[in-house]
Amino acid sequence: MSFCKPFPVLKTMFRPEVVLKAAYQFLDRCYIHFGEDEKYWLVYLQPKENPSVENFQALFENELLLQAVRYVTYQQTKSLREILLARAMATSMIDQTEPLKRVEQEENSEKDSLRDILQDWYALHEE
Template identity: 40%
Template sequence: MRQLKYSKELYSKTALIKAAYNFTDKAYLHLDADNDYYYVSIVSKNENQEVSEKEFENEILAQSARHQIYLQTKNIRELMLARAVATSVVTSTEKNTELDTEDETEYNEDEILRDWFDSND
């Protein structure tokens, strides 16, 4: 069993958990913390294959970068989603006008039951 130590100043809890999750297929992991550090204990699931500490360090770094990008772009993503949803909203007056138009249209039963191929040959 190896125990790794990561500073809370450099890495977020979210990045640590995501990195650990990505290693659950290769190893058993235990996470712990004190006031200044996160501790990660790694035990390989396969006794014949070692889990590289360097791979885990690369993964926690990648997850930290992803988390920072997520935080930096959160506002723009929320704005884009709000604009996309707002353009698809139908106001109640528009909806009522459309429904009223449909109700005024009268359909002749012969037009509805007529075969398209018969009338368009």
């Protein structure tokens, strides 16, 4: 299978993860081959159907930009997502006390509070 002219992607501008994610979006429409030299990632796109290669290169450039922005956003919000996850996990911890003991304690505390409520106020406060 012969591949079309390579589409050069600057290594200093786009991380390899971004190039791979952008290429992944084209797997259903193109055969993709990668190469590299000292300055560029070389992406070869060959359409599976007969659309123009130039159109795919323009779409690939847009997808590179989209994936680069996603990567930057991911990096900028990573610590916030970790904090939120840690807090969610901490507040959903399972109670380690035995269930029967916990129920008994709750029942005893309810009984004590009922005893306090059902007492005659005048009997408690007469001098």
